[in-house]
Amino acid sequence: MKRIAFIGTGLMGLPMAINLLKKNYPLSAFSRTLSKAEPIKKFGGHVSNSIEEAVTNADVIITMLTDDSAVDTVMKDDKFLNNIKSKATVIDMSSVKPETAKFHSDNLKLKNINYLDAPVSGGTIGAEEASLAIMVGGEEEIFNENFEILNVMGNPTLVGPVTSGQVSKLANQIIVGLTIGAVAEAVTLCERAGANPKKMIKALTGGWADSKILQTHGLRMIAKDFTPKGKTSTHLKDMNNILGCAKNFNVHLPISTLVKDMYNTLVKNGHGNEDHSSLYKEIERINKK
Amino acid sequence: MKRIAFIGTGLMGLPMAINLLKKNYPLSAFSRTLSKAEPIKKFGGHVSNSIEEAVTNADVIITMLTDDSAVDTVMKDDKFLNNIKSKATVIDMSSVKPETAKFHSDNLKLKNINYLDAPVSGGTIGAEEASLAIMVGGEEEIFNENFEILNVMGNPTLVGPVTSGQVSKLANQIIVGLTIGAVAEAVTLCERAGANPKKMIKALTGGWADSKILQTHGLRMIAKDFTPKGKTSTHLKDMNNILGCAKNFNVHLPISTLVKDMYNTLVKNGHGNEDHSSLYKEIERINKK
Numbered sequence: 001m002k003r004i005a006f007i008g009t010g011l012m013g014l015p016m017a018i019n020l021l022k023k024n025y026p027l028s029a030f031s032r033t034l035s036k037a038e039p040i041k042k043f044g045g046h047v048s049n050s051i052e053e054a055v056t057n058a059d060v061i062i063t064m065l066t067d068d069s070a071v072d073t074v075m076k077d078d079k080f081l082n083n084i085k086s087k088a089t090v091i092d093m094s095s096v097k098p099e100t101a102k103f104h105s106d107n108l109k110l111k112n113i114n115y116l117d118a119p120v121s122g123g124t125i126g127a128e129e130a131s132l133a134i135m136v137g138g139e140e141e142i143f144n145e146n147f148e149i150l151n152v153m154g155n156p157t158l159v160g161p162v163t164s165g166q167v168s169k170l171a172n173q174i175i176v177g178l179t180i181g182a183v184a185e186a187v188t189l190c191e192r193a194g195a196n197p198k199k200m201i202k203a204l205t206g207g208w209a210d211s212k213i214l215q216t217h218g219l220r221m222i223a224k225d226f227t228p229k230g231k232t233s234t235h236l237k238d239m240n241n242i243l244g245c246a247k248n249f250n251v252h253l254p255i256s257t258l259v260k261d262m263y264n265t266l267v268k269n270g271h272g273n274e275d276h277s278s279l280y281k282e283i284e285r286i287n288k289k
Numbered sequence: 290m291k292r293i294a295f296i297g298t299g300l301m302g303l304p305m306a307i308n309l310l311k312k313n314y315p316l317s318a319f320s321r322t323l324s325k326a327e328p329i330k331k332f333g334g335h336v337s338n339s340i341e342e343a344v345t346n347a348d349v350i351i352t353m354l355t356d357d358s359a360v361d362t363v364m365k366d367d368k369f370l371n372n373i374k375s376k377a378t379v380i381d382m383s384s385v386k387p388e389t390a391k392f393h394s395d396n397l398k399l400k401n402i403n404y405l406d407a408p409v410s411g412g413t414i415g416a417e418e419a420s421l422a423i424m425v426g427g428e429e430e431i432f433n434e435n436f437e438i439l440n441v442m443g444n445p446t447l448v449g450p451v452t453s454g455q456v457s458k459l460a461n462q463i464i465v466g467l468t469i470g471a472v473a474e475a476v477t478l479c480e481r482a483g484a485n486p487k488k489m490i491k492a493l494t495g496g497w498a499d500s501k502i503l504q505t506h507g508l509r510m511i512a513k514d515f516t517p518k519g520k521t522s523t524h525l526k527d528m529n530n531i532l533g534c535a536k537n538f539n540v541h542l543p544i545s546t547l548v549k550d551m552y553n554t555l556v557k558n559g560h561g562n563e564d565h566s567s568l569y570k571e572i573e574r575i576n577k578k
Binding site: 098121122123126131133134135136137155157158159160161163164167168170171172173174175176177178179181182183185186187188189190192193194195196197199200202203204205206207208209210211212213214242245246248249250251252253254255256258259262283286287 | 411444446452457465471472478479488495499538543548572576
């Protein structure tokens with residue numbers, strides 16, 4: 001079986017690494033905060049004291065880090081770059097800008113190291129249940145070689161060449177953000193026009209307007225419960241990355257631009273640490289004028 | 290069993306009336322174009338030659354007409370109003386403005402006739418399969434009295450007082466229209482940034498961004514197949530009704546306003562008779578500038 005190095009055992013990475021261990025993959029984990037990797041020992045995993053120890057001899061190096069800067073720090077580290085063996089594959093499962101993925105792919109290719117960008121959607125529950133949607137960019141051969149490993153963590157789909165995984169993640173976030181906006185306006189209209197929004201959601205169940213967002217984020221709006229599952233500030237970062245990517249390809253996305261502006265105002269007004277369904281509050285604010 | 294008068298046996302009304310006949314409800318149908326009602330005879334239905342003949346002695350009068358003006362013509366007709374017996378119930382399953390529903394409800398109440406607004410979502414397939422989402426506004430007692438009849442045609446939910454059904458239908462159309470916009474922007478970004486949009490949809494299946502709209506309208510956009518299932522011009526009418534209702538309640542809905550403007554431009558540019566997924570073409574047009 002392929003030897004795996006797993007870099008970044010946070011809220012998402014830890015259950016993903018545990019799922020690999022449960023399938024008996026030999027796995028060494030490294031985390032900037034070493035204690036975060038400790039729980040994998042119970043599942044037969046090894047905790048490395050350094051990044052070079054983790055990657056030396058690994059066939060597959062999985063990174064699952066918070067953002068572009070955290071991934072850059074690892075991928076530009078000589079201790080990382082110089083200790084990965086030739087023909088090994090780096091799979092970056094973090095959500096980063098497409099151009100960041102391209103840069104790392106090109107840089108690793110110089111050392112004869114393969115690369116896949118493979119961001120995920122599904123949150124910590126998806127990570128635990130191994131039901132993550134895994135959007136993959138890279139060469140078909142490399143994807144096929146690593147399919148089994150990815151399949152242990154969720155449902156991998158090869159979308160296209162390197163960066164396609166990250167572009168698909170942005171597409172995912174467009175749809176999630178704009179659907180939250182749609183549900184927020186639908187709930188607001190019902191509340192103002194005297195229809196029971198909870199019963200509206202029940203009535204729409206199974207129809208064309210139905211979605212996970214309607215059933216979960218819609219109910220959060222009605223309950224005014226904005227305890228963060230996905231943070232507003234994170235979604236603003238995603239919306240900015242979407243429009244940054246669009247700009248790189250000379251594409252104007254009018255609805256995404258509007259919703260980005262709404263998330264921006266929401267964060268400026270102090271709602272950054274609330275759930276992204278709090279976009280409802282921005283509709284509320286506009287209507288208080 | 291309750292005797293039913295069914296007014297309007299068009300693409301939607303005909304299969305709905307047939308479903309009632311299959312459950313052995315005595316049913317008289319009337320259609321402005323009488324030939325449209327003929328097929329119900331095969332199922333034991335009676336075709337009335339006049340609206341007064343259809344409604345006389347009926348316990349429940351169902352209307353399923355194209356728009357506000359068609360419903361007004363029927364509901365303001367003395368031959369209709371003066372031949373419905375006291376305590377009968379008019380169920381308007383057409384999609385009309387909430388204020389239109391309120392007007393008819395008030396008007397019928399003067400004659401001691403009950404009223405429910407009960408628009409549907411699900412299209413001709415939902416009508417045939419009796420799987421329509423039926424959004425109902427009215428008094429709970431009247432809803433309960435007519436639940437069985439509604440249940441024959443789909444899944445009825447009482448959302449609130451009279452007009453709540455129509456408000457829910459508008460909420461439905463907000464979500465459908467804005468989700469089409471979201472999917473159009475996601476598909477466009479993938480196409481421009483070199484990710485395969487069809488594989489993107491596959492990758493997103495089962496995740497937070499998944500929906501019927503993604504799976505059907507998304508694929509229509511990728512195939513550039515805009516054969517009308519739901520027409521752009523109809524969705525523009527819906528978006529105008531949404532913003533009209535919002536205005537009546539002093540609510541500003543920024544995303545719906547933008548998407549209405551986009552549908553408006555699309556219709557002005559000659560795409561009114563195409564499928565509402567052709568909103569994709571408006572994103573395309575903006576990016577050709």
